[in-house]
Amino acid sequence: MLWTRPLTVWRLLALLLASELVRTGFVVSVLPVAGPSLGFSTALIGLMVGAHYLADALAKGPLGLVTERWGLGRLLTLGAVLGLAVVVGTRLAPSPVWLVVGGAAWGVAYAALWPGVMGASQAFARPKRTARALSVSNLVATPAILAGILLVGPLMQTRPDTAWAVLLGVQVTALVLALTLWRLHLPKQEGAETARNPWAGWSRVAVLLPAAFAQTLAPGLVITLIYPLLARLQLPLPALLLPGILFGVTLGLSLWLAGRLADRSHPRRALAPGLLLLALAFALAALPGLPQRLPLVALILGVGYGAFIAGWNGLVARTLPTGHRAAAWGTVMATESLGNAIGPLLGGAAWQLAGPAGVFGLGAAVFVLTEVYYLWPGRKLGAKPVSG
Numbered sequence: 001m002l003w004t005r006p007l008t009v010w011r012l013l014a015l016l017l018a019s020e021l022v023r024t025g026f027v028v029s030v031l032p033v034a035g036p037s038l039g040f041s042t043a044l045i046g047l048m049v050g051a052h053y054l055a056d057a058l059a060k061g062p063l064g065l066v067t068e069r070w071g072l073g074r075l076l077t078l079g080a081v082l083g084l085a086v087v088v089g090t091r092l093a094p095s096p097v098w099l100v101v102g103g104a105a106w107g108v109a110y111a112a113l114w115p116g117v118m119g120a121s122q123a124f125a126r127p128k129r130t131a132r133a134l135s136v137s138n139l140v141a142t143p144a145i146l147a148g149i150l151l152v153g154p155l156m157q158t159r160p161d162t163a164w165a166v167l168l169g170v171q172v173t174a175l176v177l178a179l180t181l182w183r184l185h186l187p188k189q190e191g192a193e194t195a196r197n198p199w200a201g202w203s204r205v206a207v208l209l210p211a212a213f214a215q216t217l218a219p220g221l222v223i224t225l226i227y228p229l230l231a232r233l234q235l236p237l238p239a240l241l242l243p244g245i246l247f248g249v250t251l252g253l254s255l256w257l258a259g260r261l262a263d264r265s266h267p268r269r270a271l272a273p274g275l276l277l278l279a280l281a282f283a284l285a286a287l288p289g290l291p292q293r294l295p296l297v298a299l300i301l302g303v304g305y306g307a308f309i310a311g312w313n314g315l316v317a318r319t320l321p322t323g324h325r326a327a328a329w330g331t332v333m334a335t336e337s338l339g340n341a342i343g344p345l346l347g348g349a350a351w352q353l354a355g356p357a358g359v360f361g362l363g364a365a366v367f368v369l370t371e372v373y374y375l376w377p378g379r380k381l382g383a384k385p386v387s388g
Contacts, residue, residue: 002133003124008184011177012117013137015076017144018174019083019113022167024148026087027052030163033156038094048103055107057337063112064119064327072116072326073184079109080175087171091164115330116186122317122325123187131267131314132259138313139255186326204319205328211373212335215275215312218282218366220343221350221359229356233291243298250299254306262314271311272371277304279367286360 003009031045067075086102089095117137125133155163222229230237258270281301284293320328350358 002126002129002136003121004126005124008181009121009124009133009137011181012120013140015080015174015177015181016113016117016137016141018170018177019080019110020141021144021148021152022083022087022171022174023110024145025152025163025167026090026148028149029153029156030167031090033153034160038090040094040096040099044096044099048099051100051104052107052110053337053341055104056111057334057341059108059111060115060330060334060337061327062330063108064115064324064330067112067116067119067186067326068324071183071185072112072120073178073181075109075112076116076181076184077175077178079106079113080171080178082106082109084168084171084175087167091168111330114333115326118329118333119186119326120184122320122329125317128263130317131262131270131310132256134313134317135255135259135310138309205321205331208316208319208332209335211370212332213339214366214370214373215308216336216339217343217346218278218363218370220340221347221363221366223340223344223347225347225351225356225359228351232356235291239291239294243294246295247298247302247305250302251306254303255310256306258307258310259314262310267311267314267318268374269311270307271315271374274304274307274309274311275367275371275374277301278308279364279371280304282360282364282367286357286364288357290356 027049031040031048032042035042035045063075082102083106086099086106089098089102118134121133121137122130152163152166155166230239254274258274262270277300281297281304284290284297284300287293290297316329316332320332346362347359350362354361
C-alpha cells in the first residue's frame, strides 16, 4: 500500500475520477453537440470553456492557501455543488449568462481539487514511496477523461437523454464523495524556518516553474492535432490501437520501476533519462515515414513518459515547502496549466509553417531545453526535503 490513510486517498481519487469524467464529458462532448439546440453558439461555448479553464488555472495557488485555512473537504464540496448546478442548470434552464458565470465559478472552486489530491497523496504517502504515490495520483484520472470523450460523446450523438443522465448521476456521486470528506484537513508540517518566515522555501518553488511550463508545453503542441495528423498520414483511427497498447503497457512498467528508483535514490535518475527518451520519440516522429515507426515511437514514448512522471513527481515532492503544501502544489499546477494552454497555439502555428515535422521537431527541442534546464539552473532542486 502506498498511503498511510488509504481509504481517505481512495475517496479523493474516486472524487477526482468522477469530477474529471463530468467536466470532460460536459465541455468536450455535451456542449458541442447539444449547444445549438440549447441556443448556445460556438463562440459562447468557447467563452464558457475558456473562462472555466482560465479560472481553474489562476485560482490554483490562492485556493491552496484557502484550503489550509478552511479545510480541503469543504472546498471540494463547494466544487461538487457548483458542478452539479452548472450541469443541472444547462439541462433544465439553459441560460447563456449562467453558462459563462456558472462555468467560471465552477472553475474557481474546481481549482482546489487537483492540488488537494496531490497534496493529500504526498502528505499520506508511506516513507520511500512518495514518487510512486504521486505518480499514481497524477495519472489516475486519465481513464475518466477518456471516458468523457469516447463514451459520453457517442452517447450524446445517439442517446442524449442517457448521456445527460450519466453526467448527472456521476456528478451526484462526486458530491456524495465530497461530503464524506467534509472534515478533511491536510496535516501541517511547519518547521522552525516556516514559523519565522511563512515564505521560506518558495524561492525553490520558483525555480520549478519554468520547467513545469515547458514540459506541459511540449505535449500540448500535439493535443489538438491528432485527427489532422491522422488525415495527413492517411491513417484510420484503429491504426493507433497497437501503438496505444504498447504505450500503455510500457508506461505502466516504466512508471513503477522508475518510481522505485526515484524513491530509493534520487528523482533525477528517473527524470533525466525520461526527458531524453521523450525528446527522442518526438524527434523520430518528426522524420518522414512515421506510420512505419509508430510502434517504436509509442514504445519509447511510454518508457520515457513513465520515467519522466515518476522523476518529476519525486522532484516536486522534495522541493515544495511542507508548511504550505497545497498552495505550492497549486502554484506548480497553475504553471503547468499555462503550458497546456499555450501549447496548442504554438502547435497550430508550427503545423501551418512546417506540418507534422515542425510540430514534433519543436516538441523535441522543448524537451531537450528542459533537460538542459534541470542540469544547470535547476540542478539543486530536490537536494533535500524542504521543511519551510
